[in-house]
Amino acid sequence: MLEINNVSIEYAARKGPPSLALDNVSLSIAAGEFVVALGASGCGKTTLLNTIAGFIPATRGEVLLNGAPVEGPGHERGVVFQKHALMPWMNVVENVEFGLRLRKMPLHERRRIGLECLSKVGLLQSAYKQVYELSGGMQQRVGVARAIASSPSVMLLDEPLGALDAFTRESIQELLLNLWDEAKGVFFFITHDVEEALFLATRLIIMAPHPGRVVHQMELPFARQYLDTRNARATKASPEFIAAREKVLTLVHESSSGGMH
Numbered sequence: 666m667l668e669i670n671n672v673s674i675e676y677a678a679r680k681g682p683p684s685l686a687l688d689n690v691s692l693s694i695a696a697g698e699f700v701v702a703l704g705a706s707g708c709g710k711t712t713l714l715n716t717i718a719g720f721i722p723a724t725r726g727e728v729l730l731n732g733a734p735v736e737g738p739g740h741e742r743g744v745v746f747q748k749h750a751l752m753p754w755m756n757v758v759e760n761v762e763f764g765l766r767l768r769k770m771p772l773h774e775r776r777r778i779g780l781e782c783l784s785k786v787g788l789l790q791s792a793y794k795q796v797y798e799l800s801g802g803m804q805q806r807v808g809v810a811r812a813i814a815s816s817p818s819v820m821l822l823d824e825p826l827g828a829l830d831a832f833t834r835e836s837i838q839e840l841l842l843n844l845w846d847e848a849k850g851v852f853f854f855i856t857h858d859v860e861e862a863l864f865l866a867t868r869l870i871i872m873a874p875h876p877g878r879v880v881h882q883m884e885l886p887f888a889r890q891y892l893d894t895r896n897a898r899a900t901k902a903s904p905e906f907i908a909a910r911e912k913v914l915t916l917v918h919e920s921s922s923g924g925m926h
């Protein structure tokens with residue numbers, strides 16, 4: 666269970682009073698939830714993710730993971746960034762097992778896990794390639810493999826598919842749902858893309874800026890529908906999906922233009 670209790674984040678301004686990037690956000694997320702945060706630029710999505718990751722301390726409030734306060738980064742939380750942040754001087758599998766190496770896991774053990782994770786993201790063949798030999802989509806899959814290598818109970822994904830073409834994006838969306846279904850942990854995912862949000866989320870949170878806060882939450886059935894049918898196109902083309910898309914577009918527009926304040 667991940668609990669975000671009354672979290673506010675202020676950033677110091679060069680001049681004037683500090684800016685309030687998050688205002689009193691509270692969320693309780695159970696294992697097995699895929700939570701997607703959607704909202705206009707500047708509404709605090711990345712700030713919230715970075716606070717859960719332990720990169721930014723809460724100015725007020727607290728984040729608890731299974732009852733223990735989050736006070737910094739930890740291997741039970743895996744992070745995937747928009748830019749893959751792989752290390753160019755290591756080959757693919759060395760990148761994937763890097764966190765395990767830091768934790769002093771012996772080579773044969775971490776290599777076994779590294780290769781297993783690469784197999785899960787469909788890249789076993791590329792294990793001994795250099796990072797620059799891979800396409801953007803493949804590099805992002807390596808980023809995902811690296812994040813799952815330490816079997817985190819929480820996966821934090823900050824717009825991981827933002828820079829990818831539509832086809833690659835869809836295939837990694839499906840991969841993420843499979844990994845989530847297998848891991849049964851928490852996924853917390855940020856996107857600007859309404860269709861992506863609706864497809865992945867079991868719970869969608871819509872945020873608004875000035876100050877950053879959560880203005881709507883809804884439960885969604887489409888991720889589980891996809892896992893039952895394995896037909897992404899049919900899921901996204903269903904009348905229910907299209908109706909939800911129109912509703913969410915309206916809510917996002919209203920919340921970012923001040924209509925829901």
Ligand SMILES: Nc1ncnc2c1ncn2[C@@H]1O[C@H](COP(=O)(O)OP(=O)(O)OP(=O)(O)O)[C@@H](O)[C@H]1O
Nearest residue numbers: 676677684686705706707708709710711712713877
């Ligand atoms: N390091 C920082 N110092 C000062 N202000 C910051 C810092 N990081 C973010 N902010 C401000 O905090 C607010 C929230 O930013 P944040 O990046 O969390 O929003 P976001 O919803 O993720 O935006 P985007 O969708 O554009 O990535 C914005 O007003 C931003 O300018």
